[in-house]
Amino acid sequence: MSHPVTTNPLIIMLINMTVVFLVLIALGVVINLIHYIDPTKPKAAPQEEVPVAPAPAAAPEPATVNPVEEGISPEVIAVIAAAVASMGYGTGSVRAIRPLERNNWKNSGRSAMQSRN
Structure with a gap:
């Protein structure tokens, strides 16, 4: 059996929190990419400026x-x-x-x- 690298709980906590936050950042980047590449988003037609008449x-x-x-x-x-x-x-x-x-x-x-x- 191999020995653990460390038994210090603070170092284990820092390693685990770093991994969790890196995964969350990666998921945020993926979500933003999906928003930019979204094929289901309707294409915006160029809008003509129409003067607004008061109702x-x-x-x-x-x-x-x-x-x-x-x-x-x-x-x-x-x-x-x-x-x-x-x-x-x-x-x-x-x-x-x-x-x-x-x-x-x-x-x-x-x-x-x-x-x-």
Whole structure:
């Protein structure tokens, strides 16, 4: 039987950790090469520069939103409709605009939770 090269546990640990990290580095290099050589990646076509036209603001549906009854001004409705249209939704996406209930206890609890983070 042959004798072990060393019985010092620190040297054995350093040798083992070196081997593990060299293998991890080699795997990282292989993964990066696969990303560069990936045959399943779709080929990127050259994109033409198209001037971006501003999206027209969507008009709210007068049958579902009545700003006079709920106390919402037409300017606020126009801003909400423009924000919804800028996110890519159509004019039929907004069905109703109504103010939230004002519950100070609930709002103070929410603000307390947000200030903790």
